[in-house]
Amino acid sequence: MEKMTSPYRWGMVVDLDRCTGCGACVVACQAENNVGICGKREIAEGRDMHWLRIERFWVGEYPNVRVRFLPVLCQHCHDAPCEPVCPVYASYHNPEGLNGQVYNRCVGTRYCGNNCPYAVRVFNFYSHEWPKPLDNQLSPDITVRPRGVMEKCTFCIQRIRRAREDAEGEGRKIRDGEVQPACAQTCPTEALVFGNLADPRSRAARLSRSPRGFRLLEHLGTHPSITYLKGGGREHV
Amino acid sequence: MSEISDQTGRTIPTGPTSSTTKSATQLNDELLSSLRTPTWKWYGLALFLGAVVAWGLAAFSYQMYTDMSVTGLDRPVMWGVYIVNFVFWIGLSHSGTMVSAILRLCQANWRRPILRAAETMTVFTVAVGGLFPLIHLGRNWVFFYLIPYPNQRGLWPNFRSALLWDATAIFTYIIGSSLFLYLGMLPDLAVARDRASGWRLKLYTVLAMGWRGTAREWVVFQKASTLMAALIIPVAVSVHSIVAWDFAVTVIPGWHSTIFPPYFVIGAIHSGVAAVITLMIIIRKAFHLEEYLTPLHFDNMGKLQLVIALLWSYAYFVEVQTTWYAHEPIEWEVYGFMAHKYTFILLLMLVGNAILPIICLCFKRLRRSIPVMLVITLLINVGMFIERFLIIVPSLSHKNMPFVWGTYRPTWVEISVTAGAFAGFALMYTLFAKTFPMVATTDVREYETQKRLVPVGRTRLPSLAGKE
Numbered sequence: 260m261e262k263m264t265s266p267y268r269w270g271m272v273v274d275l276d277r278c279t280g281c282g283a284c285v286v287a288c289q290a291e292n293n294v295g296i297c298g299k300r301e302i303a304e305g306r307d308m309h310w311l312r313i314e315r316f317w318v319g320e321y322p323n324v325r326v327r328f329l330p331v332l333c334q335h336c337h338d339a340p341c342e343p344v345c346p347v348y349a350s351y352h353n354p355e356g357l358n359g360q361v362y363n364r365c366v367g368t369r370y371c372g373n374n375c376p377y378a379v380r381v382f383n384f385y386s387h388e389w390p391k392p393l394d395n396q397l398s399p400d401i402t403v404r405p406r407g408v409m410e411k412c413t414f415c416i417q418r419i420r421r422a423r424e425d426a427e428g429e430g431r432k433i434r435d436g437e438v439q440p441a442c443a444q445t446c447p448t449e450a451l452v453f454g455n456l457a458d459p460r461s462r463a464a465r466l467s468r469s470p471r472g473f474r475l476l477e478h479l480g481t482h483p484s485i486t487y488l489k490g491g492g493r494e495h496v
Numbered sequence: 497m498s499e500i501s502d503q504t505g506r507t508i509p510t511g512p513t514s515s516t517t518k519s520a521t522q523l524n525d526e527l528l529s530s531l532r533t534p535t536w537k538w539y540g541l542a543l544f545l546g547a548v549v550a551w552g553l554a555a556f557s558y559q560m561y562t563d564m565s566v567t568g569l570d571r572p573v574m575w576g577v578y579i580v581n582f583v584f585w586i587g588l589s590h591s592g593t594m595v596s597a598i599l600r601l602c603q604a605n606w607r608r609p610i611l612r613a614a615e616t617m618t619v620f621t622v623a624v625g626g627l628f629p630l631i632h633l634g635r636n637w638v639f640f641y642l643i644p645y646p647n648q649r650g651l652w653p654n655f656r657s658a659l660l661w662d663a664t665a666i667f668t669y670i671i672g673s674s675l676f677l678y679l680g681m682l683p684d685l686a687v688a689r690d691r692a693s694g695w696r697l698k699l700y701t702v703l704a705m706g707w708r709g710t711a712r713e714w715v716v717f718q719k720a721s722t723l724m725a726a727l728i729i730p731v732a733v734s735v736h737s738i739v740a741w742d743f744a745v746t747v748i749p750g751w752h753s754t755i756f757p758p759y760f761v762i763g764a765i766h767s768g769v770a771a772v773i774t775l776m777i778i779i780r781k782a783f784h785l786e787e788y789l790t791p792l793h794f795d796n797m798g799k800l801q802l803v804i805a806l807l808w809s810y811a812y813f814v815e816v817q818t819t820w821y822a823h824e825p826i827e828w829e830v831y832g833f834m835a836h837k838y839t840f841i842l843l844l845m846l847v848g849n850a851i852l853p854i855i856c857l858c859f860k861r862l863r864r865s866i867p868v869m870l871v872i873t874l875l876i877n878v879g880m881f882i883e884r885f886l887i888i889v890p891s892l893s894h895k896n897m898p899f900v901w902g903t904y905r906p907t908w909v910e911i912s913v914t915a916g917a918f919a920g921f922a923l924m925y926t927l928f929a930k931t932f933p934m935v936a937t938t939d940v941r942e943y944e945t946q947k948r949l950v951p952v953g954r955t956r957l958p959s960l961a962g963k964e
Contacts, residue, residue: 367634
């Protein structure tokens with residue numbers, strides 16, 4: 260069997276010093292990916308559909324309280340706990356290092372959601388609706404997920420596919436910065452940087468080598484594709 | 497009541513007429529009495545159970561028709577009472593066949609009146625348990641994606657997933673235990689056939705497969721049942737190990753534990769033996785089998801239960817002790833959360849599963865008291881249900897990312913489906929008991945003919961003829 264290889268290994272860098280917790284990335288992700296719209300009730304029940312969430316932590320005692328933000332999205336692990344547990348291969352790893360999800364194949368055992376240590380997989384507990392004229396904003400590039408399936412961040416795979424088709428048409432590789440997921444594109448402070456980690460000169464690859472870099476729950480050995488750059492700056496000096 | 501000695505020299509009580517051994521017809525009459533025309537009480541019970549099953553089915557249909565939001569599941573607790581039920585029922589299924597097989601291999605004669613009840617329990621509990629993974633699917637209507645069938649798309653299920661191992665193991669177990677039950681029942685079906693008329697005659701004629709009771713048939717039968725008993729034990733052990741792997745192979749704090757497979761097997765036998773005893777009590781009462789299910793049987797089963805209760809307590813202690821000593825923060829957080837939020841049911845579990853049975857079953861008088869045994873065995877199964885809940889839910893509630901910690905509370909839909917499952921099991925059992933010989937007639941008769949009074953000098957002494 261031919262080994263599937265790719266010149267790309269997509270990854271992201273999240274600079275926590277730059278993140279202001281504005282939440283623009285969350286909104287952009289929701290708009291780009293046909294993510295179901297949740298009301299107050301669903302969010303209170305813990306059934307919100309955000310593929311990307313901003314975790315907010317309070318640090319210190321009043322009055323010296325500081326707030327910290329941690330954007331958490333699918334870490335696209337290279338040894339992803341969610342992948343081997345899926346009984347139908349709905350959760351799989353593609354040659355570009357993306358952790359994919361085949362919605363039409365998913366039967367909804369929710370095993371992947373349990374086994375994801377980052378809890379970034381969301382399940383369609385409700386059948387979501389887009390009342391007119393909201394249905395006009397649905398992207399035709401992405402499946403609208405029915406109830407009962409798992410979904411998750413894909414690093415906006417539809418954008419990567421399109422960029423790759425364009426590049427292949429011109430007989431070249433995708434240039435650095437040519438493709439960005441919606442969250443990175445929207446981030447006003449450029450806290451999220453997306454790029455090809457297989458290319459050591461890409462911006463994401465260079466930033467990921469920063470001494471401030473760390474990965475979430477690294478001790479579990481999941482080898483995530485996302486590097487966080489430690490925040491806190493002067494507070495810790 | 498007269499007494500005779502068994503092979504080990506202990507005196508055991510037997511039926512009141514053992515000095516004048518009962519005729520085969522008398523024995524058949526008594527042991528097959530459950531097959532007589534049902535009384536109105538039986539119809540009432542069946543109707544009641546049927547109604548609960550219908551209610552459970554309605555709840556499940558409602559869940560399928562609306563969506564999974566009618567359950568109490570959320571992120572991060574994506575498995576709840578359905579999976580608790582799955583583990584519980586598969587656990588229950590454990591002992592029936594296994595107890596029967598082990599006792600058959602050990603040639604323990606006291607097994608004879610209870611083995612059918614135990615084997616039947618296995619088949620029905622595994623059938624009920626096997627339904628829960630399908631009930632809990634988000635899209636039940638595409639459940640066949642989980643089956644490895646040849647298809648045009650060239651898609652195959654993922655055999656690296658513990659859920660597929662589960663499906664394989666349970667399917668093997670359900671086939672194996674059904675065959676074991678059917679094989680053991682073959683001569684009884686022939687006896688029932690020879691006494692039946694009407695639709696029963698037709699049914700038993702087909703099922704008895706022309707059994708005539710020739711010497712050759714018996715030789716083959718003996719070989720086959722010993723072989724089946726030896727083969728079913730490893731299957732039974734593997735099934736619950738695999739169920740434990742659903743949890744042990746994950747990276748979830750509180751689930752990822754190497755002791756889980758043996759611990760689950762012990763837990764399964766614990767609940768299974770308790771369920772066998774409970775059923776023995778019910779059958780004894782319902783079919784007036786006081787002569788055949790004597791306090792001796794409860795004494796023996798009580799000893800078995802005591803050993804298993806000790807083993808279970810040891811395994812539980814080891815699991816908690818290693819976690820406590822290592823004090824790995826996330827894992828310890830799970831335990832702290834469990835002890836804080838579920839204090840009452842945690843204590844109930846410890847009392848029901850360990851403290852009460854270990855204390856009570858040490859005493860012969862209590863082991864031989866049927867009401868006491870009923871209470872103890874029922875509490876063990878309540879405890880085991882709680883144990884599965886406490887393994888599954890708290891670990892998921894407090895996983896690695898504190899920002900998405902949550903809780904879980906089952907809704908009426910999940911509770912209704914659970915009630916439906918219990919009633920469904922009871923209904924299948926009730927129907928089976930009226931249709932098929934519930935006491936292993938030929939096994940009991942074999943024993944009755946083996947023990948007889950032989951003249952020694954001027955006196956008659958009880959003897960137990962072994963196999964040649």
